[in-house]
Amino acid sequence: MSHTNTTHFGDDNMAAKSPALAHADAQYGVSRWGDGLITILDNGHIGLLHPNRPDDVPTDLMSVIENLDARGIAAPILLRVSDFISWRIEQINEAFRDAISELDYRGTYQGVFPVKVNQQAQVIERIVAEGRQYDFGLEVGSKAELLIALSHDTGSKAALICNGVKDEEFICLALMSQRLGFNTFIVLESPRELDLVLRVSREMDIRPQLGIRIKLTHEVSGNWSASSGDRSTFGMTIAQVMDVIDQLRTEEFLDCLVLQHSHLGSQVPNIIEIRMAAQEACRFFVELRKEGAPLSFLDLGGGLGIDYTGEHRATENSTNYTLSEYSVNIVETVKYAMDKADMAHPIIITESGRACVAQSSMLLFNILEATHFDSAQPVEAEDGDHTVLQSMLAIEAYLTAERVHECWNDLVFYRNEMRALLKSGQASLRETAKAERVHLYLMNRIKALLAENDSMNEEMAEAMKQAADIYHGNFSLFQSLPDVWAIDQIHPIAPLHRLDEKPTRHAVLSDITCDSDGKIDNFVLGKGLSKTLPVHELKEDEDYYLGVFFVGAYQETLGDLHNLFGDTNVVTIELRTDGSFELMHEQEGDTISEVLSYVEYDPRQMVDAFKKTVENAVKTGRIPATERRQMISAFKDSINGYTYFEQ
Ligand SMILES: Cc1ncc(COP(=O)(O)O)c(C=O)c1O
Structure with a gap:
């Protein structure tokens, strides 16, 4: 097992850092977004910290990679740290317990994990195991997810919340589970569902535990604002809620309505919005109780955010609140509303998904190659150089840190001028080629000056993005980081090693798919957001590894097979006190044969077809018969191999 005997630092012991490491920490913002889980070790590698065992x-993530590599588990790897899942479950539950006790709240908290956020068996198993002591349950949104929930023992008190569009089979399964002793709630998402639920309940002779999903009028900000407000897809309007209440009363099922559900969207950045949504939900709750519904569970859905950027601001990828503020705000709001109405305090449920698992997984991958848009090769002035070329060459004389912006403007102007002269026949191809070389060389010098000085205005930053290197990574954005593509989600990214060395290049990342959208050009650094990532020059004889952090929520199941890059290798580890790790589970990534069968190919038929092609080639003398076996084996090896780049 890997073992690293190095010291580390977090925000609290900055003094322990060497200047180079302190610079790397400040540059990449590791202490800021790392949340006490990710740190820079004194060997310049990224290290994982156990949140509950500071000693x-x-x-060392590089030792993890080496160790897995020795076992034949190659990058890209999705590394899941199960300790981090346990820690979050504990934190969320303890935060609510603290808030409840501090505020003298007379109900309890019983959270649930929404299975859709990460359905992987290892994740659910860990959540269930850790959550049992807290009566922490599961939320499901489909029959398949319900079957997952029913295959776990969460304990008889933990809630099993059934959301989503339900057919008869879904409802039957849910009712059956109630008979088996699960604490199942069928949440009515729309008035349409009511007739079916009542019919099936009567047929099965079960009094269901019903929930009603209300549509909050309050619209939140952030990436998921469409989940709230009048035009959100799920939940019932005020008028529909009243119709459902009336029907339940008429059909003598109102006593079954025990839960009220609402969900205001994921990653809610602003605590004020969480409080306002809770306030509105409480108003519904009080009114529905007055209508005679014996509500005892108030389910406020998900939305608890992760501070991906470490900025602690109400922006799309950050939050302006802590977990403790979140729980206190909710408990306080509910208590105030219930006390005002002189009503009993309900059991509070939240459906935090992202907050439970986002931090537990990271994508580790190697860089395959780099494309540069500059050159270190100086260009000599010659007699007879075109006047524009002479002006361009003269820039080097006044290229200083203070005048870098001016030099860049001049360089771009002269380069464009030269291209225009070529088009109009006033400059030759050879002269323009020389101008292009001067441009590459001076860009190299400009970039070096900017690497020394982190302060770039927006125009310069955009220009540098245009001139940044492209580092080609061994991963598929569409498979492993779909939200980066779909909604510009920002995940912290950093080199996993060489952090004791100053990065000398700025790059955007491109993935292994043949899609120009398969790129990352938005990064979180210590100073804020940046269009480029500081990176190190690649070495001939050493792989360069990067990590994308906090990818445990939504990314795994939303990923798709663009260019037929399949699931990556997934490894679940548990941290040991001595810095080594226990390999808890390995899930090999998709083979090419597997991804081909997802798109309706039969790999056996493909091998047969290839054999025929080879046979024909032998027959027509295109290849010697001795090569036949070798070619067929190569095809078979490939079809059974990893979809990603292999060394
Ligand atoms: C009904 C419901 N509950 C819970 C969640 C989880 O939200 P989050 O991951 O923000 O906690 C979602 C996701 O949007 C949802 O639709």
């Missing part, structure tokens, strides 16, 4: 030796 542990941190686990």
Whole structure:
């Protein structure tokens, strides 16, 4: 097992850092977004910290990679740290317990994990195991997810919340589970569902535990604002809620309505919005109780955000609140509303998904190659150089840190001028080629000056993005980081090693798919957001590894097979006190044969077809018969191999 005997630092012991490491920490913002889980070790590698065991030796991510590599588990790897899942479950539950006790709240908290956020068996198993002590349950949105929930023992008190569009089979399964002792709630998402639920309940002779999903009028900000407000897809309007209440009363099922559900969207950035939504939900709750519904569970859905950027601001990828503020705000709001109405305090449920699992997984991958848009090769002035070329060459004389912006403007102007002269026949191809070389060389010098000085205005930053290197990574954005593509989600990214060395290049990342959208050009650094990532020059004889952090929520199941890059290798580890790790589970990534069968190919038929092609080639003398076996084996090896780039 890997073992790293190095010291580490977090925000609290900055003094322990060497200047180079302190610079790397400040540059990449690791202490800021790392949330006490990710740190820079004194060997310049990224390390993992155990959140509950501060005296542990941190686990060196490069040793994890080496160790897995020795076992034949190659990058790209999705690394899941199960300790981080347990820690979050504990934190969320303890935060609510603290808030309840501090505020003298007379109900309890019983959270649930929404299975859709990460359905992987290892994740659910860990959540269930850790959550049992807290009566922490599961939320499901489909029959398949319900079957997952029913295959776990969450304990008889933990809630099993059934959301989503339900057919008869879904409802039957849910009712059956109630008979088996699960604490199942069928949440009515729309008035349409009511007739079916009542009919099936009567047929099965079960009094269901019903919930009603209300549509909050309050619209939140952030990436998921469409989940709230009048035009949100799910939940019932005020008028529909009243119709459902009336029907339940008429059909003598109102006593079954025990839960009220609402969900205001994921990653809610602003605590004020969470409080306002809770306030509105409480108003519904009080009114529905007055209508005679014996509501005892108030389910406020998901939305608890992750501070991906570490900025602690109400922006799309950050939050302006802590977990403790979140729980206190909710408990306080509910208590105030219930006390005002002189009503009993309900059991509070939240459906935090992202907040439970986002931090537990990271994508580790190697860089395959780099494309540069500059050159270190100086260009000599010659007699007879075109006058524009002479002006361009003269820039080097006044290229200083203070005048870098001016030099860049001049360089761009002269380069464009030269291209225009070529088009109009006033400059030759050879002269223009020389101008292009001067441009590449001076860009190299400009970039070096900017690397020394982190302060770039927006125009310069955009220009540098245009001139940045492209580092080609061994991963598929569409498979492993779909939200980066779909909604510009920002995940912290950093090199996993060489952090004791100053990065000398700025790059955007491109993935292995043949799609120009398969790129990352938005990064979180210590100073804020940046269009480029500081990176190190690639070495001939050493792989360069990067990590994308906090990818445990939504990314795994939303990913798709663009260019037929399949699931990556997934490894679940548990941290040991000495900095080594226990390999808990390995899930091999998709083979090419597997991804081909997802798109309706039969790999056996493909091998047969290839054999025929080879046979024909032998027959027509295109290849010697001795090569036949070798070619067929190569095809078979490939079809059974990893979809990603292999060394
Ligand atoms: C009904 C419901 N509950 C819970 C969640 C989880 O939200 P989050 O991951 O923000 O906690 C979602 C996701 O949007 C949802 O639709």
